[in-house]
Amino acid sequence: MTDRLYLLNADWFDDQGGPWYCPPGARIEGVLSLYPRLREQVQVTHLDHPRPRAAVVAEVGEANQSCPLLVLDGEFDWPDAQVSPETGARFLQDDDILPYWAARYGIGRPHP
Secondary structure (H helix, E strand, O other): OOOEEEEEEOOEEEEEEEEEEEEEHHHHHHHHHOOOOOHHHHHHHHHHHHHHHHHHHHOOHHHHHHHHHEEEOOOOOOOEEEEEOOOOOOOEEEEHHHHHHHHHHHHOOOOO
């Protein structure tokens, strides 16, 4: 099993207009560009914006559909992970993903 990352596709529209992209997702995409080997170590899935996001709901439940979202495979202990009350899956969202990647996969950390 491997860590599973969910990101939103760019250029979506909602009731506020658009086209939009997700700023936290863009940061994660940038790190994936800086460290291309991560794409070989993490399963990356891009989703459309509208909810429900079935793939994410299946992993962590309906209450945690915000992306970016990383579902941890359980092979690397990370005490800061959230736990889904619906599925028991451990996961991270937004910028909480980056320190985990630094610790698990040996990439650089964001400068404070």
